[in-house]
Amino acid sequence: MTRQIRGNSRRVAAAMFIVAATSSAGMITVPAAAAPSASPALVPQTTSASRQYVAVARSGSTQRLHLVDRVSGKVVRTLASARVDGNGEAFADADLAADGSVYAVVRTRSGGQYGWQLVRYSAGRSTTILPYVTSVEASPNGRQLAVTVVSPDGNRDGKGLEALRIVSPAGKVVRTLTSTAFPVDRRGNPQYETGGLRVQGWMNAGTLVVRTGCCSDSNVHLVRADVPRSPRTWPTFDGEEDAMALGAKGTSVLVARPWMTGDGRVTPFRRAGVEVAWLSAERPRGVVVQRLEGENVTTETAADALVKKYGATPLFVSAKKFPYRGSGKVVAAHV
Numbered sequence: 001m002t003r004q005i006r007g008n009s010r011r012v013a014a015a016m017f018i019v020a021a022t023s024s025a026g027m028i029t030v031p032a033a034a035a036p037s038a039s040p041a042l043v044p045q046t047t048s049a050s051r052q053y054v055a056v057a058r059s060g061s062t063q064r065l066h067l068v069d070r071v072s073g074k075v076v077r078t079l080a081s082a083r084v085d086g087n088g089e090a091f092a093d094a095d096l097a098a099d100g101s102v103y104a105v106v107r108t109r110s111g112g113q114y115g116w117q118l119v120r121y122s123a124g125r126s127t128t129i130l131p132y133v134t135s136v137e138a139s140p141n142g143r144q145l146a147v148t149v150v151s152p153d154g155n156r157d158g159k160g161l162e163a164l165r166i167v168s169p170a171g172k173v174v175r176t177l178t179s180t181a182f183p184v185d186r187r188g189n190p191q192y193e194t195g196g197l198r199v200q201g202w203m204n205a206g207t208l209v210v211r212t213g214c215c216s217d218s219n220v221h222l223v224r225a226d227v228p229r230s231p232r233t234w235p236t237f238d239g240e241e242d243a244m245a246l247g248a249k250g251t252s253v254l255v256a257r258p259w260m261t262g263d264g265r266v267t268p269f270r271r272a273g274v275e276v277a278w279l280s281a282e283r284p285r286g287v288v289v290q291r292l293e294g295e296n297v298t299t300e301t302a303a304d305a306l307v308k309k310y311g312a313t314p315l316f317v318s319a320k321k322f323p324y325r326g327s328g329k330v331v332a333a334h335v
Helices: 002-015 297-307
Strands: 027-029 052-059 062-069 074-083 091-096 104-107 118-121 125-131 133-138 145-151 159-168 174-185 198-204 207-214 217-224 236-239 244-249 252-261 271-281 289-294 330-332
Touching: 002 052, 027 330, 052 091, 062 104, 074 091, 074 118, 074 125, 074 174, 104 133, 104 159, 104 289, 125 133, 125 236, 145 198, 174 217, 198 244, 207 244, 217 244, 217 252, 217 271, 236 252, 236 271, 244 297, 271 297
Parallel strands: 091 133, 133 198
Antiparallel strands: 027 289, 052 062, 052 330, 062 074, 091 104, 104 118, 118 125, 133 145, 145 159, 159 174, 198 207, 207 217, 217 236, 244 252, 252 271, 271 289
């Protein structure tokens, strides 16, 4: 509860400068001057990868990892399939590299907190790259991968490790950008919540977009990819449980978080909609540019339209962004 109160006060402060104009659609905007330069920072893909996307589709108790044509929705290739129980997932993350290779975070048979591995699908073959990976994003040129890992106690010191790393496509560690040790119990299980560190994409060849958080709190950060820096120096956009980066434009990232009203004491917290902002090194806490009103509006449902409106290169796409003509229902899409 304390975190929500503190987060709300930051949002109010960030929005105080806004010269607001409310439309009939319930959107609050600021002048166009708050938008970043349109100069592209991401290196555009020029191979077949720019015409395809990766879909995780579910049919009954089976999930399949597909490569799909963006225009027709036709399944180009089925890369893998696995059975899942209940709301479980077999593929936690995936990314399509510039050379057409697909990198996916795949559930292992052992399961559990550490039961994930990074697999590369290329030229009709699958290759296991690294264990314990929880998220992955290929660099714009495909020569490096940004990954997060949650690894068990390997040296019996009573601690596991959560880390953000740059690795080669073969899995060789190039550098560790940040890491945090966590205590484990006698069975090796983490004694507090882990797995909240996730890489969302590359803003450019030298900067990562990273998400951290747990439970009712999450944040979006810009992290140098070429040298380790203290997390205290990272430009950070504070948010709630589903704060996330939506897209990149120039040297800025389009981010969104739930917009809450109430103070949690006299007036209960209530979700009023979504707040949208630009985050950059020059705006290290983010500059709010729009509010979307509606209790049912979420960062995920609004993402595709916001990325299009602000002319950003997507870092996140919804499951419904592209057409799909395969079996089952798309539950996640990746580009």
